Amino acid sequence: MSTQRESAPNTARRNEASRRAILMAAFDLVGEVGYAKLSIEGIAARAGVGKQTIYRWWPSKGAVLFDAFLALAEGSDDSSALPDTGDLQADLTTVLRATVEEFGDPRFDTPMRALSTEIAHDPALAEMYAERLDRPMRELKKERLRSAQRTGELPADLDLDVAIDLVWGPLHNRWLHRSGPLTPEYAEALVATALNGLRHASASE
Amino acid sequence: MSTQRESAPNTARRNEASRRAILMAAFDLVGEVGYAKLSIEGIAARAGVGKQTIYRWWPSKGAVLFDAFLALAEGSDDSSALPDTGDLQADLTTVLRATVEEFGDPRFDTPMRALSTEIAHDPALAEMYAERLDRPMRELKKERLRSAQRTGELPADLDLDVAIDLVWGPLHNRWLHRSGPLTPEYAEALVATALNGLRHASASE
Amino acid sequence: MSTQRESAPNTARRNEASRRAILMAAFDLVGEVGYAKLSIEGIAARAGVGKQTIYRWWPSKGAVLFDAFLALAEGSDDSSALPDTGDLQADLTTVLRATVEEFGDPRFDTPMRALSTEIAHDPALAEMYAERLDRPMRELKKERLRSAQRTGELPADLDLDVAIDLVWGPLHNRWLHRSGPLTPEYAEALVATALNGLRHASASE
Amino acid sequence: MSTQRESAPNTARRNEASRRAILMAAFDLVGEVGYAKLSIEGIAARAGVGKQTIYRWWPSKGAVLFDAFLALAEGSDDSSALPDTGDLQADLTTVLRATVEEFGDPRFDTPMRALSTEIAHDPALAEMYAERLDRPMRELKKERLRSAQRTGELPADLDLDVAIDLVWGPLHNRWLHRSGPLTPEYAEALVATALNGLRHASASE
DNA sequence: CTGTAACCGAGACGGTACGTCACGTCTTGGT
């Protein structure tokens, strides 16, 4: 017996060139005109492709964009581990400072923002995002924290998911909602405070 | 000196009934059909109002929705202070647990999500949000933290903005991106870890 | 009590310039590209009008074309009577020869053909055609035949509808189906044979 | 010598089952959904055939339909002669009454209408129609008229093409354009008037 | 107490994009 999906298109016959052109067009366009003005028609036109070819393979504008990100992520060396000098606070600060810088680059800011908000509205997309993009990155972060647990820098019983949320959550939040300036200093303060806790905030010095 | 907007409509002549009908229709509709399918035409029809009446007073769909929230917030007793029993961790846990519950209510979830993502794309709206909705709530939170500083529960030199981000950021983040289960236990762990810091996470017990 | 048509658009607010531009564009286009390749989009583009403006006022491509003909017919002096020299055969021959010539003109042939076949498929359109275009012309023809009845050229008890069909039907038929050459000679033979009957076909000479 | 069409497919290898399925599907579908909504895709799907198999053998939708008619006509006994009792008027009345009845049957009306209008727009098709379907029927009619010429019922110098047009043209016209009721009485009046001529219309009695 | 001007509902308008359908061409794999 085989898994029988209703009228699922035959992936074997798929045109790889069109697929790539669509993904590239989607990524480029979202950076140029923003997510709100991104249209399937626009993507199709830019990619030199029929609209139906998009509708055949993706359920929504957001799904296309997501795949575009995925292709990009898989193409890059995102699989590289976080720095591990033995000094957790220094390493985290380095990473968050880099993230701050990345957020400041419009070429990343616009499409990332689009993906973030699209995910907020589409649970199916959120699931895909969690599985394919968030989980691998989260695993890298966990690895660094586990290393810190091994050296005794962090307690062994620390809930790593909470820990990661505590360090990266506020940063992502401030970026997405523009609820405050996104500076290297903020990244430093965040790491320091998260590591030491509110009660001992000045202990880092 | 007064800010002179070009051909600004005369607020005095404004029809209050229409304004309220529009705000109510916007809020109701966003809960029924979601933000993406919310349309000015739909709001106008539901409110029994001409489209022009909306375009006359609001620059965008998001602005209408924002005003709808504002009206709701001002109508409620959101201005009440956070609980202050003298035990900061207990009080914050109470507050975050309530927030978790609120996020679980679809009547709040859908419109709030809409506002959140709209803000992410519209800096002007973000500014309004920061000013009119976020700042007052943040002030209440700061007040509670200052109280804790006075009693010595928190260091006097703690950066309260970072502190607030550290406690509420991860929660809001997990809600918006559905990056994990939103449970009371998570709220508790968050408060405990944030207060004690990652290095001393088990010190709260 | 008033006649309550369901969601009928308010004719009063109608833009007359757009209406005329649409009609003209439709007529021109059908002559240029033929009925099969005539599209609402094309008409709208040529007329400088939104598609919705067409859909708002006409139920179908054929209805637009029909109105275009109607406007043309009303604009011209089609209301002029048929010639009446006292010699019925001569007069009918004159008229049919003119019709043959008209059918040979591509500027009339293409759109007329389009209207004719559209009518064949759409009973509602057929009704409109019968009422607005065919009936007036038929009345003019009847008038000429009645005059012949008065002078004794035709019997008083002749069924004029059958008579008209007999004279014009074959011509229209041969034109539409291209079932034979459309010549002045054919027009002459037709009139002679119809007037004298098959049994006495040579009696006209 | 044979007419050599460029890259004509090898008729020998043709799948007869597919051909018949296509023709049947085309005929059935045109009766079900009408000519306008008849599509190659629909025919292919209904016939269980690839689209290419249709495009390989027919140049257009109309050509398929025409072949479907042809197959039907050749399958039936349309080659039978018209009745010849010696009374021309009676015989023609019988034939036209039968035709009137046929036109009233939706199973014939819809596809016939489709073919008729398609012919009006496509000269190539018209030529095929004239050759393959119209000419044989016209020959049968002429045969009956020649018989009447032999018995002296009709003049020997009568133009038979004009005569046939005069009798059948008005009927076909009224059917196609719905320009009046299609009744047995109309058939009778038509025959009588055509035979006797307008000038002696009452002479048949 | 009465213009008159702004606001109001309604909705037509020129547009853009939607998501679907069918076109005619093409490629793949099976017989």
Next chain:
DNA sequence: ACCAAGACGTGACGTACCGTCTCGGTTACAG
């Protein structure tokens, strides 16, 4: 080689809303 299946680029469909623009009707201030 022909066939079924169906992906492809193309283009039109008919619908939904966009934001702008009259159109009368109705307030509410100004002369």
